[in-house]
Amino acid sequence: MVKMERRKIAEGAEAVIYESRFLDTPCIVKERIEKEYRNKLLDEKIRKERTLNEARIIALASSNNINAPFVFLISRYAITMYKIEGTNLNILMGDKIESELIRKVAVQLAKLHNINIAHGDFTPANIIVDKYRNPYIIDFGLAEITPSIEEKALDILLMKRSISRSEFNIFLEEYKKEAKKSKEILERLREIETRGRYQIRSLV
């Protein structure tokens, strides 16, 4: 295989992100890097499973009309996908954001949940907003295909912790309309929050 030209653009906790071109299309390569602190077998297992799992879930999401990257290639520890041009939601949140955008984010999450995908790290940093103000969900590194109500409630909890109360109310309103099991999921969210030690976890 021809080695693609690539430029490192970010380094996360578990992966390095490169920008590259695939058949003249801008793309992103996410490569999971070796962690020397952990046992080699555990390390390989985590990297391999997460890479495969992530690629599988992104493909499932985008084939269900959810705004997610499009996967071109999968190798042992790397995924090559279509580059989404835009700005991360956490950066946009420095200013006030329009409720329409929050609603669109809620719809994306509801659609994910409707096909039993729990994102696992659903924070504004993992949402890219394009020039048409459409949100795209990225980083499915901790996502799971699961019927679990709890995992979905945890997605909402993460978002709740990241946005203001009024933004969250708008988010919930739209989520309730779109998500099939919203009643059960929101009930579980309330239950999680009343589990003693998480009641008063502060926000930043």
Add this chain to the structure above:
Amino acid sequence: MSIVLGIESSAHTFGVGIVEDGRIIANEKEMFPIESGIIPAKVADFHSSNAYNVIKRALSKTKLSFNEIDAIGYTKGPGLGPCLRIGQLAARTLALKYNKPLFPVNHSLAHIEVVKSLEKIEDALVLYVSGGNSQILALVDKPFKHYHVYGETFDIGIGNMLDAFARSAQLKPAWGSSVAKAAEKGSYIPMPYTVKGMDFTFTGLLTYAEKALESHRLEDVAYSLQETAFAMLVEATERALLLTKKNAVIICGGVAQSSRLSSMLSSMLAQHNASLYRAPNELNADNGAMIAVVAEKMFKSKIKYSIDECDINQRYRIDSVEIGW
């Protein structure tokens, strides 16, 4: 100049420490001899029969009389109610008898502050790992100055998990170090690994490891359990490190005594040019000196508590404490 006495009694340790301007000049304790877990009322009995002696021992170490003490601190929580009650009662009695100001101290905060005070470090990410707690924290200013919990266990603390496993495997206390010892010659068996962002859960891993004891060698199970659990903590810490952009990490709490966990953390931190701070073992185990360290800061900041405000709270969350110094 100030001299402050601290009393710790949140779990199986009754500890009394004395600090003089941040310097620890006494740190005495009695530990309930554990064979098979803690019955809070029994431990409380143990504490009440030892309280007087431990306080006296700490004072005689410093050759001070009680009148020379400027303030008293005690553990308000989190911890076991009956145990906390004994320390609180002792502290209240002394405060009233000698007319000294009394300070309710958050136990988790004390574990962190004692390292900060010893190492003279202010700005750091914290991995607090003990029996009942496992949290990743850092100071933030909003909405008030407090330790924000970036990530934590969603079920049990890492220490409790290791203890529960050790009991299933019929290892001897101290369980954490028994598991570490059993793990020395083990090899890896795949086990469930559960990290969600910066949060994690341990019960699934515990159940799996307990089951695995039926079909695998103890050393392999112990090794894999420890490697998996610690890798989860280090991964969550790494994520928080990148998010908070800190260049120092403090590890504290009882499980901070694990050398394997520290070496894994150091290896991760080296990749980010960040450094690791850890207190000596006797200060990572529960002790009175760390309570005195925080109480002294409260005393110097001129915060005052009426005797009625000096209660206990079994679920006293660290993120509810306003840092007023």
